[in-house]
Structures are given as C-alpha cells and as structure tokens.
Amino acid sequence: MGENAKAGSPTGKSAEPGRPSRVGAGGPENTRPPESEGVELSIAKLPDEDLMERIVDGSEAAFAQLVRRYQGKVTNLVHRFIYDRDRAAEIAQEVFLRVFMHRKRYRRSGKFSTWIYTIAVNLAKNEIRRKSRLKGVMSLDSLLEATGDSGGFLADKRPGPVHTAHQHQVEEIVMAAIHKLQPKYREVILLRDVQQLTYEEIEQVLNIPGGTVRSRINRARNALKDMLEPILGRRPAR
C-alpha cells in the first residue's frame, strides 16, 4: 500500500531532521510537531483545502494546523448535539482520525468544512442511536423551575460571578431545549445558528434539499421558541 510510505512508520520513529514530519511518524513523547516556526506560520495561512493536499503528502504540520483550526468547532457541534461534553471530545478525536484515515478520498471540489462537519454529524447521530437515554441530564422543566423568579437575568450584562452563574444556567437551559428536538431538527439548527453555516453548506453536510433545510430550521426555531418561552419572556423589549 502506497499509503504506508506517506503515513510514516507506525513504530514511532522520529521524522528526518530538517524535513517536515509525517503524521504518525512520531512517538507519543513528542509534544508538538517539529516543524520550524517559519513553516508553521506559512501553514497557518493556508486554506483548508491546501492543508488537506499537504496532509495527503504526509505533512504532520498541516494535520496539526487543521486540528487546531477545527477542534473547537467540531467538539462544540458534537457536544451540543449529544449533550455529553466528555464523550463529545472522544468523538471529535474520532472525526479527526477519520479525516486522516480517509484523507485521500477528500476532493477539492467540495469544501473541507462541509466534509468534516458531515463526518461529525454522522458520528454524533450514531452516538445518539447507541444511547438509549442520557445520564445525569436535568430536564428542561426542572432547569426552568430552578431559575425561579430571577427574572431579567438575561438582561443583566454586568460582568461578575452572578452574571457568570446566570450564563451557565442559560446555557444548560438552552442545551436541554436543543436536546428535546428530534435529531433531524437539532442538526439543522446547530449547523445554522451555532456553527453559522449557510443553507447551501447545510444542504451539502446533510445531503438534503434546500427546501427541507429551510423548513426544518423554521420548525426548529419555533419549537425552541415555545420551549424557551419562560426565559425569552424576560428579555427586554427591543
């Protein structure tokens, strides 16, 4: 298999001095890719699609850059989808593993971002199918009840521990509401309003028609509006 040469040794040998290292070529003792600072700076400016080309050629620096660029976005998407932060980080790792393993299948005709989000969404869906129920998750009703009469806390923007506590409370409520949506509505609203993808990008990620994307986003927003009514009602008039 030609890929073996590109992928480097599985035995953990160090990369050749003076050359970009190969993904998988270093042992776990290495804490960062050994590329020079100049190489890293130039790689940081490359578009995703160019990074993928370099990854196919065996550049570990390019793979590290791609991971840095997307690790937060992918972990965030999976976390919001499955409502399990620890498991989300594991699945996000799996997403990047698959990007690497399947790097030769990526085609420049499509955006890299839609490709990686497709992998992430599908792994998140698989996870949901495996899990019969969530553990340690408070219901939306109990979370809303816990906010009690602290009306107006959404409007309180003053920094400080109280505001931070309120932010966490709001995040939990919003997460619980998102999780009450059916997966097909959850995925579109997360891709649109959390990941900020365009309709066209969502069509590609989910492989569904544009009209379906629009109608699902509309339904998801309205369902969330109904669920979040208690805290939305406290928002100051615009």
Next chain:
Amino acid sequence: MKCSQARRLFSAYLDQDLTFEEESRLRAHLESCTDCTEEMARLEGVQSLLQGLPETDPGPGFYESIRRRVAAGEAAEPVPDGRSWVDQVRELWSTAWLRPAAGAAFGLVVGVLIGTNGFLGPGPAITGEVESFAEAPAEPTVDLMASGGPLADIELPAISDSVALDDGDEFILEPYATDGQGNLAPYRRTVNNEKNGQARPYITF
C-alpha cells in the same frame, strides 16, 4: 399580509433569505402588528441564545491524543458497547493498513472469502436516505455489486447496532468493499428495525 403569512417568513427573515419584495411586505406588516413584532423578537431571542453558546473546549492534550491514535493505527470509533460489523471490519482493516504484512494476509483471506479478484479496502462513506422498506431475508446480508454484476454475497454476522429507521430518515454507512479500480461498488444492506413493528426492513442504498 396576514399574520399567518408573515410568521411563515420570520425564520427566512432572520437568515436574510427573503426576496426584496417579501422583506418589504413583511416589514410593512411588522410596523402595524404588535403581536407579530413580539413574536419576531422571541425568535430573534432564540437565535441570539444559540449564537451565544460558548464554544466547547476540547480539553488539554487533544491533538496529542489524536496523534497517538494515528501512530497506533487506531481508527475505530470508541464504542462503549456493541460494535457494529462495520466498526469491527474497519478496526481490522486499519490495523492491517499500518502493518503491510498483516494487510497482505488480510487482503488474501478476504479475497479468497469473496471469491473475486476485487480489491478490498475502505470505500467512501455513503450518506443516504431510506427509500423503501420490504421484506428482507432471514439473515442480514450485504450484496456487493460491481458494474457488471454482483461481486459476491457476503453473509455477515448479526448486525449489532440495529437502528430505528423510518421513511426519509438519513443514515450513513461506510462500506469496505470497492472494485479493482478502487471504485465503490453499489450494494445493499439489511438492518433490523425496531420502529413501527417492522422487523427486518430492506433498505436500498
């Protein structure tokens, strides 16, 4: 414009997806309708709550963990219980991929098993939608079809990750069979189905 018509446009308005004419008519309606203005404000509130969610920190050592797993030839998704045959094949294959000798042996064994000269390797993931349900054979099977006809029918062990699917549901499957040119061979797979009392729907990809 009626309120019901206006509200159907709210979501598209938030995404700036309305035509100039639609937006003008909606704005005119909002200026004269307090209820719709408040409803729009609540939808904007939903959007701003979602957009305000902080990005999840993947935690320390994220990249190093991936790097170790790449070096170890690990590719299977960590599954706490019940791996599917796809995961098991993938894990086997990924291990072989990083070990040429094992890979050759693996390919030979599989080649003999399927009785063709076809190349067996990871194929591209397929995302599909359930098109139809029909009666399926008693045992789960995968039919591997090449452009000229079937490559082979492989009897698989029981699929462990049965999923509940319905018409129109989307799913993903990562086949591990391609033809000699590395092209994905069309195929069909059966899965168990727990929904609507349909025991073994036949799913066509």
